[in-house]
Amino acid sequence: MKKTFMPDFKDTGQLFDHQLKGLKWTIAHAYKGSQFYKSQFEKAGIVPEDITSLDDIRRLSFTTGNDLKTGYPLPLLSVRQADVVRIHASSGTTGKRKVLSYTQNDLDTWFDMFARCYEMAGLTTKDRVQIAVGYGVWTAGMGFQLGCERLGAMAIPVGPGNIDMQCRFLVDLQSTVFCCTASMALLMAEEVNKRGIKDKINLKKIILGSERSSSAMRAKIKDLLGLEDMFDITGMTELYGPGAGIDCHKHEGIHYWADKYILEILNPETLEPVKDGEIGEMVVTTLCKEASPLIRYRTRDLTRKITQSCSCGNILFMHDKIMGRSDDMIILKGVNIYPGQIDEVLSSIPEVGSEYQLHLERKSDGKDYMTIKAEARQGFDVNHAKEIMDKIKKAVHSKIMVSCAADLCAYGKLPRVAGKSQRIFDNRS
Numbered sequence: 001m002k003k004t005f006m007p008d009f010k011d012t013g014q015l016f017d018h019q020l021k022g023l024k025w026t027i028a029h030a031y032k033g034s035q036f037y038k039s040q041f042e043k044a045g046i047v048p049e050d051i052t053s054l055d056d057i058r059r060l061s062f063t064t065g066n067d068l069k070t071g072y073p074l075p076l077l078s079v080r081q082a083d084v085v086r087i088h089a090s091s092g093t094t095g096k097r098k099v100l101s102y103t104q105n106d107l108d109t110w111f112d113m114f115a116r117c118y119e120m121a122g123l124t125t126k127d128r129v130q131i132a133v134g135y136g137v138w139t140a141g142m143g144f145q146l147g148c149e150r151l152g153a154m155a156i157p158v159g160p161g162n163i164d165m166q167c168r169f170l171v172d173l174q175s176t177v178f179c180c181t182a183s184m185a186l187l188m189a190e191e192v193n194k195r196g197i198k199d200k201i202n203l204k205k206i207i208l209g210s211e212r213s214s215s216a217m218r219a220k221i222k223d224l225l226g227l228e229d230m231f232d233i234t235g236m237t238e239l240y241g242p243g244a245g246i247d248c249h250k251h252e253g254i255h256y257w258a259d260k261y262i263l264e265i266l267n268p269e270t271l272e273p274v275k276d277g278e279i280g281e282m283v284v285t286t287l288c289k290e291a292s293p294l295i296r297y298r299t300r301d302l303t304r305k306i307t308q309s310c311s312c313g314n315i316l317f318m319h320d321k322i323m324g325r326s327d328d329m330i331i332l333k334g335v336n337i338y339p340g341q342i343d344e345v346l347s348s349i350p351e352v353g354s355e356y357q358l359h360l361e362r363k364s365d366g367k368d369y370m371t372i373k374a375e376a377r378q379g380f381d382v383n384h385a386k387e388i389m390d391k392i393k394k395a396v397h398s399k400i401m402v403s404c405a406a407d408l409c410a411y412g413k414l415p416r417v418a419g420k421s422q423r424i425f426d427n428r429s
């Protein structure tokens with residue numbers, strides 16, 4: 001029988017039963033093992049026995065990134081230090097890093113989750129997986145590596161950058177899968193073509209992690225490399241690492257591992273559940289994490305739940321792509337807008353490139369106005385800019401429900417920076 005990393009629930013009822021069991025276990029475990037969680041429960045007036053249904057999760061307090069920093073260096077620790085076999089830390093650049101602890105069971109759970117991602121992407125033991133993400137204290141390299149070994153495929157741990165070695169191994173080792181960020185994928189795709197080795201490589205799939213990519217960018221990579229398919233893996237250090245979910249070959253959404261964590265999508269302002277299909281903040285509660293369990297952890301990542309089931313037949317629930325961070329949300333005329341939504345709309349217009357800015361201002365009539373300044377695609381004749389500006393306005397209005405002005409400039413006119421580009425210019429005060 002073929003080995004599988006998929007859970008064997010017959011229906012969602014069984015999955016919910018499993019979730020309730022895991023929730024009860026996590027609450028009792030954290031109450032017993034962590035002074036931080038115990039005082040959180042006491043403040044909320046709750047003892048573990050009070051949790052009798054999945055709805056009771058709403059009685060629990062939230063955990064935030066700040067709580068992790070306050071508990072530095074081993075926050076949320078709910079087991080004896082002697083049971084911790086590894087730590088990883090987030091790649092945050094300012095202040096204290098978030099350090100997360102793992103027991104051996106936690107590592108096993110994580111690698112099973114990751115192996116399931118590879119299985120969902122259709123990989124087998126015959127695949128050769130070239131891993132071009134960072135190794136070290138962060139979770140990326142370890143996750144991709146040990147998940148690959150858990151599946152039984154061949155791992156080729158090159159790490160990020162090192163384009164010469166990447167290209168040589170693509171040819172010499174005939175790697176079938178390449179794991180990297182979206183910008184690395186684009187760089188490799190261009191490089192492979194520049195070096196004229198496209199017909200010497202055997203690359204079939206790319207698995208992207210950690211960086212939001214527009215559909216325009218993905219289409220370009222897929223075409224340049226002649227790939228069969230591309231997948232987006234999700235995850236964060238707090239939740240084991242990458243490997244918390246992935247899209248299947250139908251690409252109708254990200255299947256996430258609901259047998260390992262409960263996902264709530266909440267309005268980041270009111271912290272109440274959003275309506276089905278609306279964008280909100282992902283809040284996660286782990287179901288079997290021992291060393292640093294998460295209870296209603298506010299991830300700040302934004303997405304929406306996908307309510308219909310996937311045509312692939314897998315019962316594991318789906319959420320949409322990550323739309324950005326709740327810290328980046330802007331409110332215009334009472335509508336919440338996330339940069340990820342603008343990305344999405346602009347990506348749907350072929351004449352528009354990937355660079356854009358949002359300018360917000362309050363005019364003398366007391367009303368707020370938004371102008372989207374976008375770059376045209378390379379080679380586009382800006383004499384036709386007016387039509388495209390109308391397209392942008394129409395698309396934003398129909399998909400985000402706000403009116404805006406649009407300004408299209410020639411390719412290369414908006415500033416390029418090495419780090420993260422500033423996209424939002426809020427001049428309302």
Ligand code: ZN
Nearest residue numbers: 248250310312
């Ligand atoms: Zn599916």
